[in-house]
Amino acid sequence: MKIALFSDVHANWPALEAVLADIDHRQPDLIYCLGDLVGYAPFPNEVIREVRKRKIPTIAGNYDQGIGLSSDNCGCAYKSDHEKVLGARSIAFTNQTIGAAEREYLRNLPAHLAIEFGFGENKFRFLMVHGSPRKINEYLFEDRPENSLLRIMEEAGATIMAFGHTHKPYHRKLPYSQANGNGTCFRHAINIGSVGKPKDGDVRACYVMLTITPESTMTHPDSIGVEFIRVPYDVEKTARAVEESTLPDEYADMLRKAY
Numbered sequence: 001m002k003i004a005l006f007s008d009v010h011a012n013w014p015a016l017e018a019v020l021a022d023i024d025h026r027q028p029d030l031i032y033c034l035g036d037l038v039g040y041a042p043f044p045n046e047v048i049r050e051v052r053k054r055k056i057p058t059i060a061g062n063y064d065q066g067i068g069l070s071s072d073n074c075g076c077a078y079k080s081d082h083e084k085v086l087g088a089r090s091i092a093f094t095n096q097t098i099g100a101a102e103r104e105y106l107r108n109l110p111a112h113l114a115i116e117f118g119f120g121e122n123k124f125r126f127l128m129v130h131g132s133p134r135k136i137n138e139y140l141f142e143d144r145p146e147n148s149l150l151r152i153m154e155e156a157g158a159t160i161m162a163f164g165h166t167h168k169p170y171h172r173k174l175p176y177s178q179a180n181g182n183g184t185c186f187r188h189a190i191n192i193g194s195v196g197k198p199k200d201g202d203v204r205a206c207y208v209m210l211t212i213t214p215e216s217t218m219t220h221p222d223s224i225g226v227e228f229i230r231v232p233y234d235v236e237k238t239a240r241a242v243e244e245s246t247l248p249d250e251y252a253d254m255l256r257k258a259y
Contacts, residue, residue, distance in 0.1 A: 001117070002026070005192045006207035007034035007130070007164030008061065011094070012196025012255075013043035015205040016050065018233035019195050028209060032113060034164045035061025035130040038098065038106070039074060040090050040197055041238055041255075042245045047196075048102040060109035061130045061165070062137040067094055068107030075137040086248045093247050111136065114158075119214040126212070127158035131165040140191065142170040150174050153187045159218060160188040162208070168200045169193030169208070169228050173221040185218040190226055196238075198258040204230040 004023045009016045023031060033056050038044035044067075051058055060068070062075035074091050078084045098106075112133065117124040132138035133156035140149065140163060149172065153161050174187045193206030200206075211225030239252035 001030070001212045002028040003126075003210040003212070004028040004031045004207060005034060005128070005162050005190075005210060006032075006195050007192050008036045008167055008194035008197055009033075009047050010036055010039045010063070010194070010196040011041035011044040011047055012205075012238050013041075013046040013050075014235075014237045015196040015231075015233045016047055018231045019205045019207050020050070020054070022229065022231045023207070026209065031056050032128055033058040034128055034162060034192060035059045035109070036063045036164065037061070038067050038094050039063040040247070040251050042093075042097070042241045042247065043238075044094055044097055045099050045102050048105055052105060057113060058109055059113055059128060059130055060106065060111060060136065063091075063094075064106040064109055065136060066091060067098055068103055068105075068109070070095060070103070077137070077139065086250055089246070089248055090251070093245065117212055119216070122214070122217050124159040124212060124216070124218070125157055126160045126162070126210075127153075127156055129161065129163045132163065133158070133161070137165065139166050140189070141166055142168065142172070142191070146172075146174055149189050150176055150187060153189065158187065160190070160210070160212075160224065162190045162192055162210070164192055164194065166191055166199070167194035167197055169206050171226045171228075175221075183219060186221040187218075188221070188224055188226065193228065197254065199254075201258050202230060203235050203256065203258045204232050206230055
């Protein structure tokens with residue numbers, strides 16, 4: 001079973017178009033979007049319409065939630081007053097640009113999605129969230145203490161957990177002892193990165209291909225496949241569109257440098 005996972009498009013239509021073309025070429029069995037379709041770039045309606053046209057199951061990101069509720073708060077953790085000013089311009093632009101049907105779609109998105117796989121005795125619960133199971137805008141960075149990530153996943157009942165929100169991809173295989181004392185098992189925490197606003201210094205769009213087979217087990221961490229796929233797209237097209245809009249020019253620079 002191959003599952004394509006993408007997140008944090010943030011109204012970057014050229015990036016999403018390139019990612020979907022790459023996904024089409026690879027022909028996964030399932031496709032899911034982990035939220036934040038809108039914000040920071042000029043194409044929120046185009047992004048939403050394509051996701052809806054393809055009937056891609058999607059959960060709400062914090063930015064989707066804010067726009068869906070016609071709020072001026074996207075739930076973003078801006079670090080300075082300057083970032084807050086830029087963010088206010090972005091959410092105002094998105095609220096002014098979004099169509100009525102697109103806003104209604106965002107308002108009705110679910111918070112989480114879960115799939116259960118059962119291959120004989122090998123059973124997995126795959127949980128998809130935007131920030132964390134606890135909070136839509138909680139940041140789970142790669143340096144999160146191992147015990148903290150394990151506790152979050154155990155409380156959510158997740159064997160494999162995919163999430164976005166930080167725009168920085170990683171995969172951590174988290175070991176823990178079985179309750180019966182018969183060896184070590186592993187939970188998989190997967191940040192799938194960002195399609196439309198990478199922050200890891202790589203300007204290419206990012207998504208993940210997850211592979212689960214009847215041979216996958218919790219005791220063999222490499223039996224679950226996690227591939228990070230980087231897709232080139234026309235960064236300048238989106239950057240110029242940002243500069244030609246009322247969005248802050250700084251967002252174009254962020255796309256060109258991936259920060």
